[in-house]
Amino acid sequence: QAGLTQPPSVSKGLxxxxxxxxxxxxxxxxNEGVAWLQQLQGHPPxxxxxxxxxxxxxxxERFSASRSGNTASLTITGLQPEDExxxxxxxxxxxxxxxxxxxxxxLTVL
Amino acid sequence: xxxxxxxxxxxVQPGRSxxxxxxxxxxxxSTYLMHWVRQTPxxxxxxxxxxxxxxxxxxxxxxxxxxxxxxxxxxKNTLYLEMNSLRAEDTAVYYCATEILGDYAFDYWGQGxxxxxxx
Numbered sequence: 001q002a003g004l005t006q007p008p009s010v011s012k013g014l015x016x017x018x019x020x021x022x023x024x025x026x027x028x029x030x031n032e033g034v035a036w037l038q039q040l041q042g043h044p045p046x047x048x049x050x051x052x053x054x055x056x057x058x059x060x061e062r063f064s065a066s067r068s069g070n071t072a073s074l075t076i077t078g079l080q081p082e083d084e085x086x087x088x089x090x091x092x093x094x095x096x097x098x099x100x101x102x103x104x105x106x107l108t109v110l
Numbered sequence: 111x112x113x114x115x116x117x118x119x120x121x122v123q124p125g126r127s128x129x130x131x132x133x134x135x136x137x138x139x140s141t142y143l144m145h146w147v148r149q150t151p152x153x154x155x156x157x158x159x160x161x162x163x164x165x166x167x168x169x170x171x172x173x174x175x176x177x178x179x180x181x182x183x184x185x186k187n188t189l190y191l192e193m194n195s196l197r198a199e200d201t202a203v204y205y206c207a208t209e210i211l212g213d214y215a216f217d218y219w220g221q222g223x224x225x226x227x228x229x
Contacts, residue, residue, distance in 0.1 A: 044205055045155065047218075051213065051214060090157075091214070098157065098171055101155045103154050104155070
């Protein structure tokens with residue numbers, strides 16, 4: 001099953017802003033929307049955002065998500081060392097009747 | 111709080127079978143959709159299967175269709191994954207995850223259980 005497209009890596013400086021992207025099509029990203037997950041080394045993934053822009057309780061306001069057409073974005077402001085992690089996007093694909101993930105973006109905080 | 115505990119992972123030979131379990135607590139299990147998601151060590155996430163809150167609908171990734179079966183026992187708050195005809199490429203950490211109907215997201219995750227398919 002075809003997945004979503006994410007850049008493999010992004011590097012930004014401390015206290016800067018990083019924007020991660022996720023590209024799909026009308027059947028997934030452009031449909032019911034995207035969820036973003038953070039996976040710290042050695043840990044299971046953790047939900048950061050759902051339905052394109054909603055933040056679960058307990059997630060820092062420094063994490064914000066949006067969608068424009070078939071591309072979703074996760075913006076992390078005021079980067080901290082603990083933000084260094086792998087980030088995945090996911091979406092339900094209505095044409096495949098399957099969930100699809102992006103390949104993940106490794107964020108490095110310099 | 112929500113707790114998901116996977117078990118059943120082990121080393122198994124190609125072609126053999128294995129059943130994974132996911133014990134849930136801290137939430138009303140019978141009202142959540144449930145997923146299995148796997149991750150090859152050092153690689154990305156791959157969705158495996160989804161089961162509706164009442165078991166009425168099940169969906170599978172093409173890579174496991176016909177070999178894996180997802181099921182649940184709401185009276186025991188437990189999710190299962192029956193894996194048959196295992197292949198080397200099924201080697202991965204298997205996570206169970208919840209989904210609130212309408213959220214279109216994996217809300218909570220377990221810690222995972224490792225399945226290694228090797229002769």
